[in-house]
Amino acid sequence: MVDWTPVTDALNLTQSECAQRASVVHAPVYAISIDLTHAADPTATTFTSHTTLIFDATGESTWLDLVADSIESATLNGQPIDTSGYDGARLPLEPLLPHNTVDITARCAFRNTGDGLHRFTDPQDNNTYLYTHFEPTDARRMFACFEQPDLKAQFEVSVTAPSDWQVRSNQPAVASPAQGDVTVTRFGRTPLMSTYLVALAAGPYATTSDLHVIERADGSRQEIALGLLCRQTMREYLDEQDIFTVTKQGLDFFDEHFGFPYPWGKYDQVFVPEYNIGAMENPGLVSWNENFLYRGGATKAQRGQRAEVILHEMSHMWFGDLATMQWWDGLWLKESFADLMGYQVAQAATDYPDGWVQLALGRKQWAYTEDQMPTTHPIVATIPDLEAARQNFDGISYAKGAATLKQLSTYVGTDQFFAGARAYFAEHAYGSTTLDDLLTAMEGASGEDLRDWARAWWQTSGPSHLTPVVTRDGDGAITALRIEQHGVDHVTGQGILRPHRFTVSLFALSDGSLQLLTDLPVTLTERSVALPEAVGLCADLIVLNAADETYAVTALDERSLATAGVALAQVTPDLTRAVAWSTLWGMVRDGGLSAATFADVFATQTISEPNPSILTVLAFLGAEAVGTYTPQADRPGQAARLLQVCLDQAARTAPGSDEHLIWVRGVAGLAALTDACSDEVAALATLEDLPTDLRWRLTNSLAATGSWSVADLDAQLAGDDTMTGRTAYAQAIASRPGRAVKEQVWKALTDGSPMSNDHRRALLAGYRQPFSAADTRADLPAYLDGLEKWWKTLGQTDAERMIAGLFPLVDVADGDLATHPVLTAVRAWLLEHQDAPSALYRTVQKALATAERSINAQSAY
Ligand SMILES: [Zn+2]
Numbered sequence: 001m002v003d004w005t006p007v008t009d010a011l012n013l014t015q016s017e018c019a020q021r022a023s024v025v026h027a028p029v030y031a032i033s034i035d036l037t038h039a040a041d042p043t044a045t046t047f048t049s050h051t052t053l054i055f056d057a058t059g060e061s062t063w064l065d066l067v068a069d070s071i072e073s074a075t076l077n078g079q080p081i082d083t084s085g086y087d088g089a090r091l092p093l094e095p096l097l098p099h100n101t102v103d104i105t106a107r108c109a110f111r112n113t114g115d116g117l118h119r120f121t122d123p124q125d126n127n128t129y130l131y132t133h134f135e136p137t138d139a140r141r142m143f144a145c146f147e148q149p150d151l152k153a154q155f156e157v158s159v160t161a162p163s164d165w166q167v168r169s170n171q172p173a174v175a176s177p178a179q180g181d182v183t184v185t186r187f188g189r190t191p192l193m194s195t196y197l198v199a200l201a202a203g204p205y206a207t208t209s210d211l212h213v214i215e216r217a218d219g220s221r222q223e224i225a226l227g228l229l230c231r232q233t234m235r236e237y238l239d240e241q242d243i244f245t246v247t248k249q250g251l252d253f254f255d256e257h258f259g260f261p262y263p264w265g266k267y268d269q270v271f272v273p274e275y276n277i278g279a280m281e282n283p284g285l286v287s288w289n290e291n292f293l294y295r296g297g298a299t300k301a302q303r304g305q306r307a308e309v310i311l312h313e314m315s316h317m318w319f320g321d322l323a324t325m326q327w328w329d330g331l332w333l334k335e336s337f338a339d340l341m342g343y344q345v346a347q348a349a350t351d352y353p354d355g356w357v358q359l360a361l362g363r364k365q366w367a368y369t370e371d372q373m374p375t376t377h378p379i380v381a382t383i384p385d386l387e388a389a390r391q392n393f394d395g396i397s398y399a400k401g402a403a404t405l406k407q408l409s410t411y412v413g414t415d416q417f418f419a420g421a422r423a424y425f426a427e428h429a430y431g432s433t434t435l436d437d438l439l440t441a442m443e444g445a446s447g448e449d450l451r452d453w454a455r456a457w458w459q460t461s462g463p464s465h466l467t468p469v470v471t472r473d474g475d476g477a478i479t480a481l482r483i484e485q486h487g488v489d490h491v492t493g494q495g496i497l498r499p500h501r502f503t504v505s506l507f508a509l510s511d512g513s514l515q516l517l518t519d520l521p522v523t524l525t526e527r528s529v530a531l532p533e534a535v536g537l538c539a540d541l542i543v544l545n546a547a548d549e550t551y552a553v554t555a556l557d558e559r560s561l562a563t564a565g566v567a568l569a570q571v572t573p574d575l576t577r578a579v580a581w582s583t584l585w586g587m588v589r590d591g592g593l594s595a596a597t598f599a600d601v602f603a604t605q606t607i608s609e610p611n612p613s614i615l616t617v618l619a620f621l622g623a624e625a626v627g628t629y630t631p632q633a634d635r636p637g638q639a640a641r642l643l644q645v646c647l648d649q650a651a652r653t654a655p656g657s658d659e660h661l662i663w664v665r666g667v668a669g670l671a672a673l674t675d676a677c678s679d680e681v682a683a684l685a686t687l688e689d690l691p692t693d694l695r696w697r698l699t700n701s702l703a704a705t706g707s708w709s710v711a712d713l714d715a716q717l718a719g720d721d722t723m724t725g726r727t728a729y730a731q732a733i734a735s736r737p738g739r740a741v742k743e744q745v746w747k748a749l750t751d752g753s754p755m756s757n758d759h760r761r762a763l764l765a766g767y768r769q770p771f772s773a774a775d776t777r778a779d780l781p782a783y784l785d786g787l788e789k790w791w792k793t794l795g796q797t798d799a800e801r802m803i804a805g806l807f808p809l810v811d812v813a814d815g816d817l818a819t820h821p822v823l824t825a826v827r828a829w830l831l832e833h834q835d836a837p838s839a840l841y842r843t844v845q846k847a848l849a850t851a852e853r854s855i856n857a858q859s860a861y
Contacts, residue, residue, distance in 0.1 A: 011089050014385040024057055026056040028053060029155075031052040031156045037162070040128040048105065051143045054100065054102075057097065058098075064093055065137070065147035066089070067088065076100065076101075081102075113757050113795055115795070116132070117132050129272070130203055131287055134197070135280060136389050149196060150324070152194055152432070158185060159187075160185075163182060163183040168285055169284075170187070172188055173185050190264075206231065211223060212248045222262065229268065229270040247267065253311075254317075275289040277289065281313045296694075297661075303352065309342060312339060316334060319334050323432075328383045329380065332381070335398045336398065336402045336405050337402075339363070343355035356547075356578075359402065361582050364548075365589075367395045372462065372463065377396060377491065388839065390796050391842060411501055420441045422445075460489045467486075470559075483529050485497060500525075503549065504545075509566070513567075514567040554579075555583065555586075568605040569607075577611070584598060589857065590853075595630045599630075603641065612658050618666075623672070632772070635770075643671060646664075668698045703736050704737065705737065716732075731762035742779070746779055749763050765805070773809040776809050777808050777822070780808050783806055784825060799840070807847040810822050826844065
């Protein structure tokens with residue numbers, strides 16, 4: 001029997017109680033004052049937060065959300081509120097009148113976990129900075145509010161801070177009278193928006209600005225002030241020209257295609273360290289993970305990925321910020337749309353034309369992997385409460401959602417798709433929406449009934465599997481080709497058939513040269529479809545879903561597999577080649593193809609790969625194939641073989657060129673798995689002009705194999721004694737092999753000492769270096785013991801990280817799927833803990849499924 005902490009319960013919010021509150025509370029307006037006068041003093045652990053909240057009510061009572069260390073004063077309509085009912089998260093409000101005013105002064109905590117109001121100090125210059133991250137429900141850590149997305153409000157924010165600081169919020173400042181050392185900055189009142197979108201950045205940030213003017217065909221124009229912020233020691237890496245260019249291209253594209261002028265006035269983007277996610281779409285003040293500022297240079301493929309994130313967040317200014325999901329079960333509605341826009345608009349409107357390639361070969365792997373776990377769910381999920389909501393920021397809501405919207409766009413046509421989006425914004429601007437609202441808009445624009453389509457795609461779980469069934473005559477000509485689909489809904493156990501529209505490409509191999517024979521459009525609505533047009537063709541390679549129009553796990557037939565082994569690099573266009581690689585990778589991931597075969601194709605085909613975006617992903621997958629899906633006994637040999645390929649290619653390309661950097665990235669991944677060639681790897685790690693993050697990757701790998709000593713790591717730190725460098729150094733120290741090191745890392749992670757989110761991530765990454773599974777095996781009992789404790793004592797984000805990161809590494813030599821001692825022990829834990837909080841249970845299930853996948857693939861080796 002486990003005594004679950006009441007704090008978790010108090011922080012949770014359920015859909016039903018929020019729906020009830022929305023029927024009582026109307027038209028809230030907030031005035032929020034935050035005092036950051038002493039924020040730079042490390043002994044100050046809290047700040048003063050004052051909120052005046054005006055709202056109408058049609059009931060007698062409700063509650064306010066506020067996570068504060070203390071409430072200094074609180075009144076409702078001039079009468080003191082009895083705060084004895086405050087449980088650390090909710091403050092009861094009664095009696096309510098038709099019109100109400102609440103005044104609350106509280107002391108709230110500075111955070112170092114990447115949520116609420118996060119504070120950090122740069123060790124290089126001792127400057128202190130702050131930023132907020134509130135999604136889904138951490139606004140209540142900075143001010144008292146009704147924390148649910150459908151209770152949209154207008155916000156007036158003012159901040160008291162040192163006069164030499166930059167202070168930004170969603171709207172431009174309207175007044176900032178200096179009062180000596182401190183200044184009170186007052187920001188304009190926002191349009192209607194949700195609490196999770198309120199944002200603040202404060203500190204001596206370095207800034208730069210620009211102006212974008214949209215000139216429309218009807219003669220109207222709109223000026224949008226652009227700003228970029230980062231900490232001062234990162235200023236030299238702020239690639240403002242590239243970021244501003246993509247930002248302007250995106251604003252023009254969305255203005256034209258969404259038909260609704262940018263609604264939030266200005267567009268600031270702030271780059272911050274210790275950020276839990278990639279970026280966040282706060283209206284007018286997008287916050288960014290600082291890893292997107294590349295220290296010492298980056299390849300075009302990397303900048304392309306940044307462009308996709310710029311456009312993802314920007315599309316949210318309409319899809320998510322302007323029209324917002326009513327409750328968190330509609331999270332996918334904004335995320336899948338933004339994810340699709342990131343790739344599609346990068347392709348259509350910027351100088352980074354690999355958006356579709358990145359979606360096919362990169363992003364969608366996240367979806368395929370998570371959609372085949374027992375924890376998968378329909379895109380339209382039931383989200384009873386916040387703990388469930390937090391878990392659905394996953395590969396289903398983002399990548400699978402984006403992939404299915406791409407299929408919808410293929411199904412109804414791109415023009416109709418955007419026309420539907422325009423109708424949706426026009427109808428629901430500043431409002432709350434559900435799936436039905438989007439479907440109605442898309443049906444109006446396309447003239448199609450989409451209800452069955454939506455049910456098949458969005459209300460079932462698991463991927464469709466598409467398989468080519470081909471027969472050939474003695475000369476190799478196709479005598480029959482059909483495509484079969486099958487799928488099982490992991491939630492209901494029922495078979496699922498979905499409507500698919502996609503292309504099949506057929507290629508012939510002649511004298512070593514691969515030629516496209518034909519592209520066949522396919523509509524598949526039943527269990528199988530015949531392709532009579534293929535009969536008579538001597539096709540050596542058949543690629544399903546060749547333009548990546550649909551979302552499905554596909555396979556290569558035997559002959560196609562053999563052809564891929566000798567001619568995959570010749571497949572054109574790039575998108576079809578990316579799909580062919582994705583197909584191959586899926587077969588390895590799902591245990592249908594040996595990682596050794598993948599390594600063979602990698603060794604012969606990557607060296608002729610012409611597309612840098614594809615090569616960037618492959619450099620990562622090569623290491624993954626060896627590190628995760630190859631048995632430990634064969635790992636050093638396979639790693640050494642592929643490492644040699646990467647080293648040779650790196651030696652053949654000009655230092656500093658994109659190709660060179662991509663191959664060195666491949667080296668860095670593989671060098672963690674073998675101590676072969678360590679002198680050559682070390683020589684790369686000490687190359688001049690290498691991007692700093694890449695130098696640390698190489699350093700980490702040399703540490704992981706024991707090739708470099710602590711003194712070597714110290715020398716690398718001396719060359720980069722920065723906030724980022726110290727984190728990378730901590731990871732390298734934790735990556736070293738041997739039981740003694742892992743014991744130290746375990747202790748540091750679990751002894752309860754305070755630790756920033758970035759530091760925790762670094763230690764976990766080091767702990768999980770797959771050089772030797774034996775190093776972590778002894779921690780299995782402590783792991784099982786720790787699960788409940790971490791869930792109770794850490795926030796959900798950190799607890800989930802610990803559960804995934806401390807899962808012992810598994811090797812097939814210790815047992816197969818049925819007998820492996822780690823797998824059987826965790827399964828037993830799950831059986832014994834079916835009463836555990838569902839989010840904890842699901843996190844453990846996911847970690848187990850990941851290990852099972854690894855053992856399954858190793859068994860197929
Ligand atoms: Zn998003």
